Amino acid sequence: MDLRRRSMTGIVVYAVMLPAVFWPFDFHTEEPTLSLAFAVIMLTISVVRLAHWFFSDAIYNYSPNLWRNGFTILSLLHASVLSLFFGLAIYDPRFTPILHVTMLAIGGIASSAIVALTPRISLALLNLGMLLVPSIIAGFIIDNKLPYALMILVYVVFIGLMGVRSSREYNRSFEIETQLDGQKKILEQLNKVDVLTNIYNRGYFNSEFERQWQMGSRHKISTALMLIDVDHFKVFNDHHGHLCGDACLIHVANLMKRHIKRTTDLVARFGGEEFVVLLSGYSGKDAITLAEKIRLSIESTPFNYEGNELYVTISIGVASTIPDSQSDKKILLEAADKAMYNAKRAGRNQVFSTIELLN
Numbered sequence: 001m002d003l004r005r006r007s008m009t010g011i012v013v014y015a016v017m018l019p020a021v022f023w024p025f026d027f028h029t030e031e032p033t034l035s036l037a038f039a040v041i042m043l044t045i046s047v048v049r050l051a052h053w054f055f056s057d058a059i060y061n062y063s064p065n066l067w068r069n070g071f072t073i074l075s076l077l078h079a080s081v082l083s084l085f086f087g088l089a090i091y092d093p094r095f096t097p098i099l100h101v102t103m104l105a106i107g108g109i110a111s112s113a114i115v116a117l118t119p120r121i122s123l124a125l126l127n128l129g130m131l132l133v134p135s136i137i138a139g140f141i142i143d144n145k146l147p148y149a150l151m152i153l154v155y156v157v158f159i160g161l162m163g164v165r166s167s168r169e170y171n172r173s174f175e176i177e178t179q180l181d182g183q184k185k186i187l188e189q190l191n192k193v194d195v196l197t198n199i200y201n202r203g204y205f206n207s208e209f210e211r212q213w214q215m216g217s218r219h220k221i222s223t224a225l226m227l228i229d230v231d232h233f234k235v236f237n238d239h240h241g242h243l244c245g246d247a248c249l250i251h252v253a254n255l256m257k258r259h260i261k262r263t264t265d266l267v268a269r270f271g272g273e274e275f276v277v278l279l280s281g282y283s284g285k286d287a288i289t290l291a292e293k294i295r296l297s298i299e300s301t302p303f304n305y306e307g308n309e310l311y312v313t314i315s316i317g318v319a320s321t322i323p324d325s326q327s328d329k330k331i332l333l334e335a336a337d338k339a340m341y342n343a344k345r346a347g348r349n350q351v352f353s354t355i356e357l358l359n
């Protein structure tokens with residue numbers, strides 16, 4: 001589709017090129033029928049090409065091949081009409097007054113077409129061949145026109161080679177751009193995700209929390225937070241080893257993810273054995289209900305490590321509020337942290353909330 005963007009100028013130039021060649025030399029009054037016929041044909045092809053250009057997206061979506069074939073046929077049609085004109089200009093003495101200006105114009109068209117069609121070098125070379133080879137043949141056949149034929153031949157070889165070279169450079173930079181694009185996407189993803197648990201990391205949580213806080217304060221949408229901490233994780237690590245501890249964190253993250261289904265909510269690793277869940281549009285009560293479900297599912301779902309079925313529990317602190325642009329979002333985090341601390345103090349494996357913040 002890059003061809004579409006690059007071909008626009010050419011389509012317009014083709015439409016006006018022949019009248020611009022005739023006019024200063026009065027060729028249109030000397031040969032009105034011939035001039036009119038060529039001008040009308042070129043203009044008609046340009047109009048069809050403009051329609052093809054304009055409806056490119058629709059045609060491409062329907063069938064990329066249809067778009068490609070249409071583009072190829074129409075651009076070769078333009079080239080063949082110009083080629084016929086140039087061939088005649090060399091062959092027919094009536095064209096002598098405009099022969100040199102025609103050569104100049106067609107030379108310019110040939111080089112700009114090579115540049116425009118660089119993404120498809122085969123089409124660019126075919127176009128070049130169609131445009132200039134007939135006039136070379138005409139030059140070889142007709143008396144006194146051999147110098148023209150040789151000149152055009154050298155020109156064809158020269159811009160053909162330039163075209164091949166710039167096509168290689170185009171493809172190379174296209175390749176590099178595609179690779180960079182892919183790497184950028186991977187980096188963006190890595191930047192967001194915690195490498196161990198494959199859920200969002202704290203940096204991403206911070207930016208999303210800020211975004212939701214702003215949106216919540218603008219639209220008065222309740223925002224809830226859960227701070228989740230694995231109980232006695234130090235003991236767990238000491239008893240089963242650090243690798244088993246890692247597997248446990250992955251297990252807890254996966255179970256939590258199952259409960260966070262809405263695209264506006266997210267679960268992230270807050271650090272160490274702590275997780276955070278950000279919920280948009282949840283009342284405090286709804287958030288507590290969801291927290292209880294998560295707590296229960298972790299308590300009751302074992303995970304397998306080296307043939308052993310292991311269980312862990314979590315403590316959850318919940319807080320919710322309708323954000324206010326005047327206040328700092330930290331208050332919600334501190335409230336959830338306080339609630340989690342209370343859940344730990346109350347014996348762990350519990351959901352606590354900071355009542356004064358709940359709606």
Ligand SMILES: Nc1nc2c(ncn2[C@@H]2O[C@H](COP(=O)(O)OP(=O)(O)OP(=O)(O)O)[C@@H](O)[C@H]2O)c(=O)[nH]1
Binds near residue numbers: 231242244249271
């Ligand atoms: N395996 C593993 N352990 C981690 C990781 N990050 C933090 N930890 C461990 O998590 C433990 C946290 O211990 P504490 O902060 O004392 O908390 P706790 O033992 O869970 O006690 P309570 O929170 O009071 O129930 C420490 O032993 C850390 O080494 C990790 O990525 N992998």
